[in-house]
Each structure stands twice: as structure tokens, then as C-alpha cells.
Amino acid sequence: MLSKSQINSLKSLQHKKFRREQGFFLVEGSKSIVEFNNSPYEIDTVYYTTAFDSKVLNLSHKINSCEISVNDLEKVSSLKTPQDVIAKIKIPEWAALSEKDLVGQFSLVLDGVQDPGNLGTIIRIADWFGIRHIICSQDTVDAYNPKVVQASMGSLARVKVYDTDLTNFLQKFKLPVFGALLDGANIYHTDFGHEGLLILGNEGNGIRREVEALVSHAVTIPRIGKAESLNVGIATALFCSEITRNTKK
Amino acid sequence: MLSKSQINSLKSLQHKKFRREQGFFLVEGSKSIVEFNNSPYEIDTVYYTTAFDSKVLNLSHKINSCEISVNDLEKVSSLKTPQDVIAKIKIPEWAALSEKDLVGQFSLVLDGVQDPGNLGTIIRIADWFGIRHIICSQDTVDAYNPKVVQASMGSLARVKVYDTDLTNFLQKFKLPVFGALLDGANIYHTDFGHEGLLILGNEGNGIRREVEALVSHAVTIPRIGKAESLNVGIATALFCSEITRNTKK
Numbered sequence: 001m002l003s004k005s006q007i008n009s010l011k012s013l014q015h016k017k018f019r020r021e022q023g024f025f026l027v028e029g030s031k032s033i034v035e036f037n038n039s040p041y042e043i044d045t046v047y048y049t050t051a052f053d054s055k056v057l058n059l060s061h062k063i064n065s066c067e068i069s070v071n072d073l074e075k076v077s078s079l080k081t082p083q084d085v086i087a088k089i090k091i092p093e094w095a096a097l098s099e100k101d102l103v104g105q106f107s108l109v110l111d112g113v114q115d116p117g118n119l120g121t122i123i124r125i126a127d128w129f130g131i132r133h134i135i136c137s138q139d140t141v142d143a144y145n146p147k148v149v150q151a152s153m154g155s156l157a158r159v160k161v162y163d164t165d166l167t168n169f170l171q172k173f174k175l176p177v178f179g180a181l182l183d184g185a186n187i188y189h190t191d192f193g194h195e196g197l198l199i200l201g202n203e204g205n206g207i208r209r210e211v212e213a214l215v216s217h218a219v220t221i222p223r224i225g226k227a228e229s230l231n232v233g234i235a236t237a238l239f240c241s242e243i244t245r246n247t248k249k
Numbered sequence: 250m251l252s253k254s255q256i257n258s259l260k261s262l263q264h265k266k267f268r269r270e271q272g273f274f275l276v277e278g279s280k281s282i283v284e285f286n287n288s289p290y291e292i293d294t295v296y297y298t299t300a301f302d303s304k305v306l307n308l309s310h311k312i313n314s315c316e317i318s319v320n321d322l323e324k325v326s327s328l329k330t331p332q333d334v335i336a337k338i339k340i341p342e343w344a345a346l347s348e349k350d351l352v353g354q355f356s357l358v359l360d361g362v363q364d365p366g367n368l369g370t371i372i373r374i375a376d377w378f379g380i381r382h383i384i385c386s387q388d389t390v391d392a393y394n395p396k397v398v399q400a401s402m403g404s405l406a407r408v409k410v411y412d413t414d415l416t417n418f419l420q421k422f423k424l425p426v427f428g429a430l431l432d433g434a435n436i437y438h439t440d441f442g443h444e445g446l447l448i449l450g451n452e453g454n455g456i457r458r459e460v461e462a463l464v465s466h467a468v469t470i471p472r473i474g475k476a477e478s479l480n481v482g483i484a485t486a487l488f489c490s491e492i493t494r495n496t497k498k
Binding site for chain 2 (some may be wrong): 242
């Protein structure tokens with residue numbers, strides 16, 4: 001049984017402001033919680049209903065667990081159809097990225113991606129392609145937003161997401177900077193080499209000028225048909241695929 | 250001003266049963282309506298509020314147009330935040346596909362795709378890559394579902410979507426049949442040639458057995474990292490990209 005203030009406190013974690021104040025976020029559903037449990041993330045408390053078999057999670061005894069009513073779980077959940085378990089997890093503070101974290105591999109850089117479903121999808125794609133770091137502009141949607149966590153389908157447990165000032169960040173490292181831009185080189189004729197940063201921009205406006213100025217290789221996905229644009233998640237997947245194709249041959 | 254029965258009739262078009270009975274579907278927003286207006290689709294009536302400048306659409310005089318109240322438009326719309334114009338468009342009856350419609354190009358085949366957002370995304374991707382035909386199993390979500398239309402972002406006006414019995418369909422043509430399957434050939438080492446059908450399956454269960462039995466080339470997107478799966482829209486995009494890469498070189 002949760003007190004009214006406990007419910008309000010958990011519910012408030014749907015908002016970035018309160019996540020930052022409290023230092024926690026919520027993960028819903030046992031499948032995703034298992035992924036966070038097998039990761040560097042620190043689970044604080046697991047809340048579950050009687051319907052849930054807590055052995056499924058195989059949690060350490062150090063983690064608090066708390067049976068709650070279906071009614072309380074519905075109040076706390078951000079889902080229309082809540083699952084029977086929710087975990088409160090500590091927001092990690094990753095050490096600042098250094099050159100050695102980035103060399104010999106590709107990392108994604110997101111400039112102003114707004115839609116939480118898109119960011120979640122991009123995290124899942126990064127995880128599929130073995131990309132370990134995503135660096136976001138400060139106006140990109142928060143990675144701990146419940147819709148991002150949901151859409152990432154557990155991949156957030158494995159891909160580290162940073163937010164930072166992109167113009168400072170991009171000037172710090174001597175790596176090729178690929179930017180998904182109009183009128184760039186054809187993605188299918190680009191040699192991505194074996195390391196670099198790949199920037200994808202905002203859904204409507206693309207990469208902002210200050211950031212574009214730091215792109216060393218403008219790259220474009222050629223359009224064969226007539227659709228006006230590709231979704232940023234789809235574009236990310238096509239870039240990751242071409243990079244993989246390049247580096248694994 | 251719409252009568253109550255007109256409102257109910259338009260609203261009912263959110264459901265497949267009533268779309269099939271009446272032979273119409275709805276498209277919301279001027280951007281998409283313009284695409285349908287420049288296509289073989291036949292617009293029956295355009296409903297708009299005073300806020301809307303109907304000249305934007307540049308419609309033929311043969312098309313009915315009808316100013317309605319914001320309140321009525323909200324009742325008819327399937328969107329949380331309705332736009333200021335909705336068109337009622339005739340569901341076309343495409344002539345059955347023949348060999349000559351399919352040779353020398355690639356077409357998509359969808360086996361049981363359930364999520365309307367996924368189908369809409371797939372239609373948009375097909376349009377981007379110049380794919381003109383999508384053949385769906387009868388249990389795939391209806392292409393005229395409002396969420397599909399919305400997610401296709403006007404591309405439904407250019408890509409023809411058929412629904413049919415897939416096992417019959419696949420036996421009719423002498424074309425290579427590529428299937429997105431586990432344990433198939435690596436997509437990056439596959440020669441797709443210059444024509445064929447590409448089958449993508451249901452979000453959870455993939456391609457069903459009877460359909461899989463008709464696949465001539467099983468193909469797989471290799472996983473580098475750890476995400477359990479890729480969304481079917483993303484998988485479609487990666488296949489279309491590889492096919493494009495292959496056939497345009």
C-alpha cells in the first residue's frame with residue numbers, strides 16, 4: 001500500500017523537472033526491468049501487483065520490492081494499459097566522454113530530436129548496431145522520459161545517452177564528423193572509415209547552423225521516389241547500416 | 250453545417266466495416282489532401298473550417314467543398330489536435346496485379362503487419378525508395394485506417410496497396426521471393442538482382458509458415474549489438490536501402 005505522497009512522488013517522475021530533482025526515473029514491464037537489472041543501472045525499488053511473479057526478475061536482495069494495488073499501479077503508470085511491475089531506477093551520472101571512449105567506433109550525435117518515440121527508436125537502433133554512445137543537444141528530448149524508455153524497449157540499459165553543448169563537444173575531439181544533410185555526398189558512395197561521429201538533426205529543421213558548421217562530411221540518403229522526407233529514426237537506421245556494411249567488410 | 254447523420258456517417262469512416270460499406274475514407278490536413286488531389290484517387294468532398302484558405306488546395310470545381318464548424322470537424326476527426334480540413338476520398342479498386350506490373354522492379358509483401366503506425370511508415374518508406382506496390386495479407390491492418398493514412402504522410406496517394414491471399418498470390422508469378430527471416434543469408438552479402446518480392450512479417454511472429462514455404466531467398470539483417478529485435482518499419486527501410494544500393498550500382 002502506498003501513501004498518497006508516495007504515489008504523487010512516483011507519478012511526478014513522468015516529468016523531467018522532478019526526475020532531475022529526485023534523481024530517479026521509471027521503467028515499466030518485467031522485460032525492460034530485467035535489462036536494467038543486468039546493466040550498470042541501479043534499481044532502487046520494484047513495485048508490483050499480486051498478479052506478478054517477482055521471481056521472474058531474479059533481483060538481488062539489496063533491491064527494495066513493494067507489492068502495491070492495481071489501482072495504485074495505474075496511478076503511477078504512464079501507460080494506457082499498465083503492466084504489472086514498475087521499477088524506480090537511479091539516473092546515472094556517466095563520466096564525461098574522453099577521446100578513448102570514442103576512437104575506433106561510431107557514436108551518434110542528436111541535435112534537437114523532439115519526439116520521444118523517435119529517440120527511443122534511435123536508442124534501440126544504436127543497440128542493434130552495437131553503438132554505445134549517443135550524445136544529445138540540451139534541447140533533445142530527455143532520455144529518461146517514460147515514452148523514450150518505453151520505445152527503447154530495454155536498449156537504454158545498454159546505450160549510454162549524454163546531454164551536452166554540442167558545439168563545445170564537437171570541437172573537443174579529432175574525429176570525422178558526418179552530418180545527415182541535404183545535398184551531401186551519396187550515402188552509398190561514402191567511405192565512413194572505421195570511426196567517427198554521426199549527427200542527425202531535428203525532425204522538422206534538421207541540424208542547426210552552428211552545429212552544421214562543425215560537420216566534416218555532409219552525407220545524404222538519395223531519394224528514388226517521391227516521399228518528401230524520411231523519419232529521423234529510419235534515417236539513423238540507414239546510416240548505421242551503411243556504416244556497418246563499410247566497417248565489417 | 251452538418252446534420253447529425255452526416256457527422257455520424259463521416260465519423261463511422263474511422264472503422265473498416267463502414268469504410269468498406271460506404272467505399273470512402275478520410276484524409277486530414279491540406280498537405281496530405283494535396284497529394285491525393287494530384288493522384289489517381291477521387292476526392293468526393295472537402296470539409297473545412299473558416300480558418301482554412303481553400304485556395305491552398307487548388308481543387309477542381311467538380312469536387313464538393315463544405316464549410317463546417319470547428320466543433321463538427323472535431324467530432325469527425327480522428328486526431329487529438331485536428332487540422333482545419335478533412336477530405337472524404339473514394340477507396341479505389343485497383344485492377345488485379347499482373348506479371349507486367351511486377352517485373353523489373355521490387356514490390357513489398359506484408360504478412361500480418363498489425364500496427365497502423367508501422368504500415369503507414371512502410372508506405373512512406375516504399376514511396377521514398379520508389380516502390381509502387383505493397384501486397385498485404387488479409388489480416389494486415391487496413392491501409393485506409395486513419396492512423397495508417399496519417400503515418401504515411403501523403404505517400405498512400407502514390408503507393409498502391411492491395412490485400413489478397415498471399416499463398417495464392419506468391420504462386421502466381423515467377424519472381425524471386427525474398428523473405429526477412431532469422432537465419433537467412435546476410436543482407437549485406439545478398440545479390441537482390443533487379444526484381445522481386447520482399448516479404449516482411451508480423452511484428453511479433455514474423456512470416457507465417459505457409460508463406461515462408463514460398464520464400465526462395467531467406468535474408469537476415471545481422472545484429473552487431475544486443476537489441477532483441479528491430480521494428481518492422483526499420484527492417485523494411487534497411488532492405489529497401491540494400492536493394493537500391495544493389496540495383497543502382
